[in-house]
Amino acid sequence: MINDDTVIETLDELEAFLISVENGGLGLNNVAGIALATNNADGRPFVAVLDDKHQLLMGRWVTQDVFDNGKDRVRRGPTKH
Numbered sequence: 001m002i003n004d005d006t007v008i009e010t011l012d013e014l015e016a017f018l019i020s021v022e023n024g025g026l027g028l029n030n031v032a033g034i035a036l037a038t039n040n041a042d043g044r045p046f047v048a049v050l051d052d053k054h055q056l057l058m059g060r061w062v063t064q065d066v067f068d069n070g071k072d073r074v075r076r077g078p079t080k081h
Helices: 011-022 064-069 071-076
Strands: 031-038 045-051 056-062
Touching: 011 031, 011 045, 011 064, 011 071, 031 056, 031 071, 045 064, 056 064, 064 071
Parallel strands: none
Antiparallel strands: 031 045, 045 056
16 A cells, blocks of 8 residues: 655665565564555556565555666665665
8 A cells, every 4th residue: 555655766765665674664564575566557666565465565656767777676675784
């Protein structure tokens, strides 16, 4: 669920978001994965936090630049801890 219009605008912001998810800082339970995706309704890109049934637990909008260039960070996980 994307409940606000906060947009991740830089790769550093994406990294911070990934670290927050990994460290449990967002209070999410049953996190099984993170993916970059696009909204079916309007094609807007977002980062999705998924549970073990591939259901969306949380999403955050991202810029097209972050979507295009952040795939390796999402795939491999954050580099900073």
